[in-house]
Amino acid sequence: MKINSSPFRSWSCAVVLFSCVAASQGAAAPASAQPKLVVVIVVDGLPNEQLQRYRDQFGQGGLRRLLDQGASFSNAHQAHGVTVTAVGHAAVLTGAYPYQHGIIGNNWIDPATKKSLYCTEDTAYTYIGEKTNPGDGTSPANLRVGTLGDEMRYASGNRTKVVTVSGKDRGAILLAGKSGTAYMYMDATGNFASSTYYMPSHPQWVQRYRAGRPQDRYFGQAWTPLLADSAYALDASNAFYPDKEGVSQRFPFLYSSKSGKPDTEYFKSLKTGPYLDELTLAFARAAVEGEHLGRNPAGVPDLLGVSLSAHDYVNHAFGPESKMSHDHLQRLDRMLASFFGYLDQRLGMDNVVVVLTADHGFTNTPEFSRSRHIDAQRLDGKKMIAALNAHLSAKYGIDELVVATSLPNVHLDGATIEKRGLRRDDVEQAAARFLLDYAGVAQVYTRTQFDTGAVVDTRMGILMRRAWNRQLSGDLMVVVKPYWYFGTGTTGSSHGTPYTYDTNVPLLIMGKRWIRPGDYGQYAEVVDIAPTLAHLLRVRLPAGAEGRVLTEIVR
Structure with a gap:
C-alpha cells in the first residue's frame, strides 16, 4: 500500500x-x-x-x-x-x-x-x-x-x-x-x-x-x-x-x-x-x-495500565x-x-x-456545530436500515436482506442471496448506491471492495481497511459525513469516525x-507505543x- x-x-x-x-x-x-x-x-x-x-x-x-x-x-x-x-x-x-x-x-x-x-x-x-x-x-x-x-x-x-x-x-x-x-x-x-x-x-x-x-x-x-x-x-x-x-x-x-x-x-x-x-x-x-x-x-x-473512563x-x-x-x-x-x-x-x-x-x-x-454554520446532525441508524431494506425489497423482491447491524457494519443475508442466484457484489453495490444518497452518509465500502483490494488509498480508505476484519466485519461499512454521527438522542456528542x-x-x-x-x-500513531516500549x-x-x-x- x-x-x-x-x-x-x-x-x-x-x-x-x-x-x-x-x-x-x-x-x-x-x-x-x-x-x-x-x-x-x-x-x-x-x-x-x-x-x-x-x-x-x-x-x-x-x-x-x-x-x-x-x-x-x-x-x-x-x-x-x-x-x-x-x-x-x-x-x-x-x-x-x-x-x-x-x-x-x-x-x-x-x-x-x-x-x-x-x-x-x-x-x-x-x-x-x-x-x-x-x-x-x-x-x-x-x-x-x-x-x-x-x-x-x-x-x-x-x-x-x-x-x-x-x-x-x-x-x-x-x-x-x-x-x-x-x-x-x-x-x-x-x-x-x-x-x-x-x-x-x-x-x-x-x-x-x-x-x-x-x-x-x-x-x-x-x-x-x-x-x-x-x-x-x-x-x-x-x-x-x-x-x-x-x-x-x-x-x-x-x-x-x-x-x-x-x-x-x-x-x-x-x-x-x-x-x-x-x-x-x-x-x-x-x-x-x-x-x-x-x-x-x-x-x-x-507494567501498570490505568484507563480513566x-x-x-x-x-x-x-x-x-x-x-x-x-x-x-x-x-x-x-x-x-x-x-x-x-x-x-x-x-x-x-x-x-x-x-x-x-x-x-x-x-x-451537533447543536454547537450548527451554531458555527457547520452541517451536523445525529443519524438514526434504525431508520436508515429500514429504508435500505425497503429499497432492496422493492428491487429484488426479498424482505429483510439486511439481517443484522452494528454500525458502521451492515450484514446482508448471504444465504438468501446465494439461494436466489444473485451476485453478492451486485447486491452490495445496490445497497451502497442507495446509502450514498441517504442524508448524512459520506462513503460506503463493500466486502467485495475490501476482499479484492479495490479500496482507494485515500486517508479514509486506509483507515477503514484497517478497521475491517474479514471474519468479523460486515458486508458494508458506512461512514457518516463530517460532524455527523450515528445516534438518536437530542443532547450530547459521540465519536467513531475516521475524521x-x-x-x-x-x-x-x-x-x-x-x-x-x-x-x-x-x-x-498509537500503534507506535508498543514497539517503542x-x-x-x-x-x-x-x-x-x-x-x-x-x-x-x-x-
Whole structure:
C-alpha cells in the first residue's frame, strides 16, 4: 500500500521498520538501564485539541509535567476508521490494527449467530464477588493477538507483573492482554473487581481495599467548577445542554440517590464526573502497594495500565466544547499530579516511564456545530436500515436482506442471496448506491471492495481497511459525513469516525533516562507505543505490531 505525499506508511515500509526494530534490539544495554515500572495511562475520549486548548491552565505536576518533561506528539492518531473505546484500547499495547487484533468495535455481530457480541464477554468466567450479567466483560478471549505486557511476562519467565485498572471492563481487559490481571469498576456496587479468568479469588490487598468502601465517600458531595468563572469564558453556552427529564445539566452536580444512601443509582452517577477517575487512581495506588509494582524482587520491570473512563462519559453527556468537559480535564490534571507525586515518593520518577494517550477523540455536539454554520446532525441508524431494506425489497423482491447491524457494519443475508442466484457484489453495490444518497452518509465500502483490494488509498480508505476484519466485519461499512454521527438522542456528542477530531489523540511519553523531551510535529500513531516500549525494554514485539519505534525521542 504505497501512498505518495501522505503521512501514512506503506506496508513495505512497515516490514523495513520491523527489521530495523529487531536489529536495534540486538544491542543490549546494562540491566540497570531498564525502568522499574512502565505506567500506561489511557484517558478515555480525550481529543488532542482539548489538551492543547487548555494547557496553559494546567498545574505543575500533572499534564504540564508530561508536556514539559516528556515527548509530546501533536500529530498522533488512532489510525483506524472505527474510533471507539474497545478498538482504541486494543491498539495501545498490541501495536496492531483491528483487521489483525480482532476487536472491531465495542460490540459486533457474531458471524455464526448473527447476534450482538460484546468485545470482552466470555460466559466461561464471572466477576469475583460481584453479580455477572449476560454480556459483561470478563476475559480477553476475543483479542486475537498479544500485548506488550504479555511479551514482558514471556521474557521474564512470568516474573514481570502486569496489572490494569479501569472504570470500564474493556478498558482494563484489553490493556492487560492475555496474561496480565485486570480490575474494573462495578456499576452496581462501586467496587473494583477482577474475574475468574485471572484468579479464583481476590488477593488480600484487594479484599482490604474493598472493605474500606472508598466509593461511599462521595455520597452527598457535589461537583463544582474548580477554576474561576473567567477561566471558562470561551466554553460553549449552556444553551447547548438542555436539562433532560428534570435532571439538571448545570453545575453543581450532586451525587446521591433516591434511597438516601449509597446504592446502584449513586454508583452509576459517579461515572459522569471526576470521582470515578479519583477512585480508579486510588485503586491504582493500592495495586502498586499490594503487588509491589516497580520493586519486583526478580529485578524485572513491571507494567501498570490505568484507563480513566470519566472523560468519555462527560463528553458524551455534554460535548467536548462544554464547561463540564473543560473542568473535568482540569480536575484530571490535578489528580495525575497527585498520582505522579506518589510515584515520585514510592519509586522515584527517574525509574519510571509514563505514557499517556487516548482511545479516541470526540466531535462537538451537533447543536454547537450548527451554531458555527457547520452541517451536523445525529443519524438514526434504525431508520436508515429500514429504508435500505425497503429499497432492496422493492428491487429484488426479498424482505429483510439486511439481517443484522452494528454500525458502521451492515450484514446482508448471504444465504438468501446465494439461494436466489444473485451476485453478492451486485447486491452490495445496490445497497451502497442507495446509502450514498441517504442524508448524512459520506462513503460506503463493500466486502467485495475490501476482499479484492479495490479500496482507494485515500486517508479514509486506509483507515477503514484497517478497521475491517474479514471474519468479523460486515458486508458494508458506512461512514457518516463530517460532524455527523450515528445516534438518536437530542443532547450530547459521540465519536467513531475516521475524521481527525476522532483520530487525533494525545501521545505523551516521559522517562528522564530514556526519552528526549520536546514537542514533536512528526506523524505518529498509537500503534507506535508498543514497539517503542519494546525497544526500551528489550523484549520481543507483540505478534501483530505494525507501528514503528519512535527513534526521534529515544535517548
